[in-house]
Amino acid sequence: MRVTKKIKEEQIRILGEVYKDTKPALIFRNPFELLIAVILSAQCTDKRVNVTTARLFQKAATPEAILSLGLAALEEEIRDCGLFRNKAKNIMATCQILCEQYGGEVPADFAKLQELPGVGRKTANVVMSVGFNAPAIAVDTHVFRVSNRLKLAAGDTPLAVEQGLMKAIPKDKWSAAHHWLIWHGRNICKARKPLCGKCPLADVCPTAIDFQPSP
DNA sequence: CTCCCGATAT
DNA sequence: ATATCAGGAG
Incomplete structure (x- = not known):
């Protein structure tokens, strides 16, 4: 699968829809x-x-x-x-x-x-x-892995992925998208055993096929 | 690149 | 038993 700009927009749309109510996992007061x-x-x-x-x-x-x-x-x-x-x-x-x-x-x-x-x-x-509340995209282990698997932003360093994501995602959604990608990485697109079978992005993911059981 | 490092999932 | 977890410094 070739991930066109159109497909990236669709990936972002689905992530935003599925993970719209996510908030930071870390507990803090200030x-x-x-x-x-x-x-x-x-x-x-x-x-x-x-x-x-x-x-x-x-x-x-x-x-x-x-x-x-x-x-x-x-x-x-x-x-x-x-x-x-x-x-x-x-x-x-x-x-x-x-x-x-x-x-x-x-x-x-x-x-x-x-x-x-x-x-x-x-x-x-x-x-x-x-x-x-400033527009920024922190690339942690989850964001790095998910972005590369989706080819939403491919890169061999966190900085390269961060820059790719900033191009692919509208600035007003940077901070939200950072959380979408983390939740997706934690719950579905796991490092060791990704749940491609129940992934809402499987149809627009070039890596999903690699994890399907061979016929 | 290596080291730091305990808890947890697989 | 081993890979992985909201990485950073030397």
């Missing part, structure tokens, strides 16, 4: 809690992050409070999320910068966010999009 949750979410399920942050934010929910907690205590709080030494060190350093340079607030600025330790392009895009 941009700071979102930032911490997204840092913790690397190589970890959102479900596990939500359990961890619920416990953490009860004890410390501001940059100041987390700095007071101390590195060792923070490591224990977030241990279950994996990569916990790196994440704890990065969160402490980030909180330090937020306090010293931004008055304890999270800057609504993509470049400044990316300068924070433990915050790369994907995390900065999530905070801008979800936390500050």
Whole structure:
């Protein structure tokens, strides 16, 4: 199947229809809690992050409070999320910068966010999009996989896929489409065993046939 | 490219 | 047993 512009528009239309009521999976009350949750979410399920942050934010929910907690205590709080030494060190350093340079607030600025330790392009895009309602497409593992399978935006790096998606999707739908692709990746277009049999996009997906049982 | 890393699904 | 999970830094 050759994925024409027409087919991409149809893919986007179906995604928007099926996943119109989706919202962020991570639980947060403000941009700071979102930032911490997204840092913790690397190589970890959102479900596990939500359990961890619920416990953490009860004890410390501001940059100041987390700095007071101390590195060792923070490591224990977030241990279950994996990569916990790196994440704890990065969160402490980030909180330090937020306090010293931004008055304890999270800057609504993509470049400044990316300068924070433990915050790369994907995390900065999530905070801008979800936390500050700015048009952005964060390419995580799900968005990357689904976009490539659909050939909605093919690319061998997250940045290439992000740029492809920005061309294929109207700007006013960037942030919503990011959530559509994540939900689709979680529920249907799974990494290991995609459910092509019950996928609403199977007719417009060039990869679906590859997962059908051979005749 | 490698390393960081525990929990979960298959 | 092993692949995968809302990645980022060196």
